[in-house]
Amino acid sequence: xxxxxxLHNLKEKYKGKKMAPAFNAIHTFLYAPNETTHSGSHVxxxxxxxxxxxxxxxxxxxxxxxxxxxxxYQHYAAVDAANGVVRQASLFGNFLTxxxxxxxxxxxxxxxIVSYAVGLAVEFLFAVIKGHExxxxxxxxGMLVPLIVPxxxxxxxxxxxxxxxxxxxxxxxxxxxxxxxxxxxTIRAFLFFAYPTWMSGDKVWVHQAVDLAGGPDAxxxxxxxxxxxxxxEAEMSYSVSDxxxxxxxGSVGETSTILILLGGLFLxxxxxxxxxxxxxxxxxxxxxxxxxxxxxxxxxxxxxxxxYGLMSFAFWQHLIVGGLAFGIVYMATDPVTGAQTNKGKWxxxxxxxxxxxxxxxxxxxxxxxxxxxxxxxNVFAPTIDHYxxxxxxxxxxKRAKNATILPRDGEGKAQELKAETV
Amino acid sequence: xxxxxxKDTSLIxxxxxxxxxxxxxxxxxxxxxxxxxxxxxxxVMALSVMFVLGMGNVVISLMRNIIPSKIRIIVQLVxxxxxxxxxxxVLKAFAYELSKTLSVFVGLIITNCIIMGRFEAFALANGxxxxxxxxxxxxxxxxxxxxxIGFFRELLGSGTLLGYKVLGDPIxxxxxxxxxxxxxxxxxxxxxxxIVVGLIIWVQRSRNKALIEEN
Numbered sequence: 322x323x324x325x326x327x328l329h330n331l332k333e334k335y336k337g338k339k340m341a342p343a344f345n346a347i348h349t350f351l352y353a354p355n356e357t358t359h360s361g362s363h364v365x366x367x368x369x370x371x372x373x374x375x376x377x378x379x380x381x382x383x384x385x386x387x388x389x390x391x392x393x394y395q396h397y398a399a400v401d402a403a404n405g406v407v408r409q410a411s412l413f414g415n416f417l418t419x420x421x422x423x424x425x426x427x428x429x430x431x432x433x434i435v436s437y438a439v440g441l442a443v444e445f446l447f448a449v450i451k452g453h454e455x456x457x458x459x460x461x462x463g464m465l466v467p468l469i470v471p472x473x474x475x476x477x478x479x480x481x482x483x484x485x486x487x488x489x490x491x492x493x494x495x496x497x498x499x500x501x502x503x504x505x506x507t508i509r510a511f512l513f514f515a516y517p518t519w520m521s522g523d524k525v526w527v528h529q530a531v532d533l534a535g536g537p538d539a540x541x542x543x544x545x546x547x548x549x550x551x552x553x554e555a556e557m558s559y560s561v562s563d564x565x566x567x568x569x570x571g572s573v574g575e576t577s578t579i580l581i582l583l584g585g586l587f588l589x590x591x592x593x594x595x596x597x598x599x600x601x602x603x604x605x606x607x608x609x610x611x612x613x614x615x616x617x618x619x620x621x622x623x624x625x626x627x628x629y630g631l632m633s634f635a636f637w638q639h640l641i642v643g644g645l646a647f648g649i650v651y652m653a654t655d656p657v658t659g660a661q662t663n664k665g666k667w668x669x670x671x672x673x674x675x676x677x678x679x680x681x682x683x684x685x686x687x688x689x690x691x692x693x694x695x696x697x698x699n700v701f702a703p704t705i706d707h708y709x710x711x712x713x714x715x716x717x718x719k720r721a722k723n724a725t726i727l728p729r730d731g732e733g734k735a736q737e738l739k740a741e742t743v
Numbered sequence: 744x745x746x747x748x749x750k751d752t753s754l755i756x757x758x759x760x761x762x763x764x765x766x767x768x769x770x771x772x773x774x775x776x777x778x779x780x781x782x783x784x785x786x787v788m789a790l791s792v793m794f795v796l797g798m799g800n801v802v803i804s805l806m807r808n809i810i811p812s813k814i815r816i817i818v819q820l821v822x823x824x825x826x827x828x829x830x831x832x833v834l835k836a837f838a839y840e841l842s843k844t845l846s847v848f849v850g851l852i853i854t855n856c857i858i859m860g861r862f863e864a865f866a867l868a869n870g871x872x873x874x875x876x877x878x879x880x881x882x883x884x885x886x887x888x889x890x891x892i893g894f895f896r897e898l899l900g901s902g903t904l905l906g907y908k909v910l911g912d913p914i915x916x917x918x919x920x921x922x923x924x925x926x927x928x929x930x931x932x933x934x935x936x937x938i939v940v941g942l943i944i945w946v947q948r949s950r951n952k953a954l955i956e957e958n
Contacts, residue, residue, distance in 0.1 A: 475923060489938060493945070515929035 325352045342448040346455030370497075374460040376593045380584035381464050381651065387580050388573040389429045392472050393421030395570050396528040399540035407558055410568035428528050429573055432467035435476045439483045440466075447492050458497030458504070458657075459487065465505035465651060468574025469644065469692070470512060471525040478519065482511045502699050503658045506692045513687070521687045523547060526570035542570035545642040546681065549630040550688035564641045575647040578640070585650035594654035597663060598670035602649040603640065605674025610636025613682060631682040639678050648691035649674065658699040662709040669705055673698050747876070754876040758884030760951075765888040766944045767954065770856040775889055776936040778848050782905050785893030787834070787841055789886025791849060793879060795826045796858050800878035803866040810867075819862045820853065827852045857885055892939050900930030 328348050335341050349371070394416050398408045410416055440459045448455040466483060490507030491500040513520045524530040527542035534541075545564065548557045559569050567577025575581075588594035613632040616622060622629060640646055653659060653673045660669035673694050680690025747755075764770045771792075778784045802822050803810075810818050831849045834842035842849065852858065861881050866874040897903055902910040902919075911918015913926060929935050948954045 475925075477923070478925070481927075493941070511929060514932060515927040516925055517928055519925075 328352065339449055339452075342452065342454050343445050346445070346448070371457045371460070373593055374457050376591050377461045377588065377651070378464050380587045380593075381461075381468065381574070383580045384468060384574040384577060384584060384647075385429070385433070385464070387567060387577045388468060389425035390416060390421045391425065391567060391576055392428050392528055392573060393418075393424035394568065395472075395526065395542055396424055396540075397421065399527045399530065399542045400538075402542075403538065403540045410563055410566075412566075416568065424528065428472055429467060431476055432470065432474065432479060432573070433464070435479050436466040436483055437463040439480045440487050443484055443487045443492070447496065453496070456497035458491065458500075462487075462505045462508075466508050469505065469509050469572050469647065469652075471520060472528050472573055473525055473531055474512065474519060478512060478516055482508045482515070485511045498657055500657060501703075502696055503652055503655050506652055506696050506699075509692045510696060513692070517687075521547075526572075544571050544688075545569055546631070546688040549634055550627075552627070552630040554630055554634075561638065561641070564638065569642070571642075572644060572647075575644040578646045581646045581650050585646075588650065588654070594650070595656075595659070595666050595670075597666040598654050598659060598673075599649055601667045601670030602653055602674035602677075605671035605676075606639055606645060606649075606678050607636055607674070608671075609675045609678035610634075610639045613678070628682055631688060639681070643681065643689050644691045645674075645677055645681075648677065648695055652692075652695050653698075658702060660702045660705050660709075662706050664712075665702070665705040665709040668709075669698055669702055672701075751873065751876050754873060755880035755883070758880040759887060760884075760947070761954065763884045763888065763947075764857045764860075764881050765885055765940065766947055768857075768860070770860055771885055772937075772940065774848055774851065774855060775885075775892060775940060776933045778845055779889055779892040779936050780896050780900060780931050781844065782890065782893040782897045784841065784844050785889040786886075787838070788845060788848070789882070789889050791827075791830045791834070792852055792855065792857070792885055793882035794830060795823060795852055796861060796878040796882040797875055798826055798878075799823055799858060800861060800866040800874040801871045803862050804869060804871040804874035807867050815867070816859075819859060823853050823858055823862075857881060888940070888943060891943060892936055895939055896930045896936060899927045900935075902926050 332341075332345060332348055335344060394410070397415075397420065398410075401408050408415065415421075437459075440463045444459045445455055466479070466486075470479065486504045486508030490502050490504040491497065494500045519525055519531075523541040523543040524534055526544055527540055530540050530542065533539050543551075543553075545557065545559060548554055563569055565578050567580065569576050585594070585599055589596045589599070613634075614636050617629070617633045622632065626632075649670075653670060660666045673691075676694035676697060677691045680693050681688055684690055684693075758764060761767070765772065765775055774788060774792075778788050799819075799822050803819060806818070827850060830852070831842070834845070834849060861878060865877045869877070894904070897905075898909070902908060902913060908918075910924070911920045913920050
């Protein structure tokens with residue numbers, strides 16, 4: 322007997338037992354179940370929830386690998402900078418090295434492992450207590466979480482935040498598919514509000530910067546938005562191509578715009594993510610950036626203003642720094658928490674981009690706002706959908722009212738009816 | 744003979760759990776979110792509301808037959824306002840720092856839904872002794888939740904209880920802080936108080952299935 326039928330027999334044997342959902346989850350993770358539908362018409366398709374989730378994870382893998390290299394690279398670059406050496410990033414020269422990979426893997430992989438272990442434990446626990454099947458929702462969340470936190474986030478903090486995010490962000494609403502807020506962003510928001518010193522500043526984006534702070538070997542790495550918010554753009558040594566390829570400090574997976582772009586194209590090609598949301602979010606961010614640039618060009622604010630650095634930042638460069646690209650491609654397009662209607666997706670995406678840049682410029686404490694903007698629009702997504710659906714109903718009602726109904730008997734009556742209805 | 748009859752006992756004990764003003768009737772949420780960042784403030788708030796509701800219920804109950812029903816709300820407001828001003832003055836005189844922490848929320852006891860709710864629902868229809876017990880019971884149920892929330896918010900948010908550093912010193916890194924523990928700043932913000940209230944409601948309803956509403 323093959324492993325598959327063995328597993329099937331085990332499943333039949335333990336049907337109705339308490340641990341059955343946990344077992345079934347592992348079973349269906351490996352194989353398609355033996356049961357088939359016997360009645361009614363049905364569609365045969367392989368793109369079930371697990372396949373959908375796995376596609377997103379595939380799109381995230383390049384970003385994760387880049388994040389591992391970048392974690393090591395930023396550490397050694399900061400050490401060099403502390404010794405007065407300015408590094409020029411070159412992909413094969415000093416980026417894709419074993420040194421960077423080992424240092425990065427040693428810091429990033431624990432984040433991934435903790436995120437998955439804690440999140441899946443909570444997920445299995447709830448499935449066993451409530452007696453339903455384990456849902457696959459955490460597969461993507463678990464991969465997103467390590468990519469959107471600073472590299473040196475303490476593992477216990479991450480574990481606490483994951484428990485909070487999965488329980489309060491998802492399980493209390495009824496589990497995967499019922500949540501209002503994106504669980505990964507709920508985790509990020511929890512970390513941000515609970516432990517702000519670990520989430521912002523110039524020490525958290527480079528491995529070991531916190532440990533070495535104050536000592537003779539102190540290193541630091543400010544994000545580009547951090548430089549701009551403090552009006553220190555002159556001290557910044559990153560070029561536009563650094564920003565686009567991702568050789569900059571930032572959360573683990575958010576830096577490389579090109580890989581995120583490729584991941585986004587893959588998701589659009591495989592029809593997993595909505596291109597409408599991505600495109601409209603990019604438009605929204607550009608519009609807000611243009612408005613700020615316009616304000617600066619019109620001379621309404623002076624160089625002494627504390628918003629000057631961020632407002633004068635070229636509008637299109639907002640897209641290639643910070644977490645905007647990552648948020649738009651992987652978080653805003655979450656099919657559960659986003660808008661469902663095609664028209665609604667345009668509004669939803671537009672406001673995500675628009676508000677992200679708005680918060681980014683005006684938030685005094687933390688020059689980034691993508692996660693806040695997406696969470697805000699998650700809350701408004703059902704409202705947007707409601708009005709889109711209402712609008713459609715009204716449009717069709719109007720059309721139905723103005724329609725001419727032609728009765729079967731005779732021309733005369735039709736004319737009469739038309740005169741009445743129009 | 745027992746001091747309190749069975750009905751009297753249930754007047755005090757019911758609001759503590761199965762008919763709790765906050766977790767079951769969902770009244771008085773605003774103050775539960777606003778002043779529970781410290782345990783001390785929660786306790787003082789609970790005692791203030793206990794005084795106002797206990798005394799107010801007695802006064803309204805004594806006056807219940809002479810208040811014209813058309814203007815009863817305004818009469819109730821006068822009674823609450825008088826009692827709240829007394830509490831406020833006492834706090835300002837004897838616990839000035841604390842009254843600054845509680846700031847406007849002492850005055851806002853006037854608008855606490857629990858107080859008007861008990862006046863309307865109980866004191867207008869019952870004698871003074873029972874009204875007094877009802878007032879004490881309901882304010883105790885309110886205070887209990889406030890103190891639970893205050894306990895967790897102060898412990899996890901500031902690492903202290905009633906101002907004592909029970910988890911060690913966060914600056915000198917003693918106690919729990921020596922092994923890398925940090926205070927959870929989110930606990931000091933109001934949204935977390937709402938989530939704690941939600942968790943209490945969750946625990947309570949999962950222990951007593953009869954409380955779960957049909958929907």
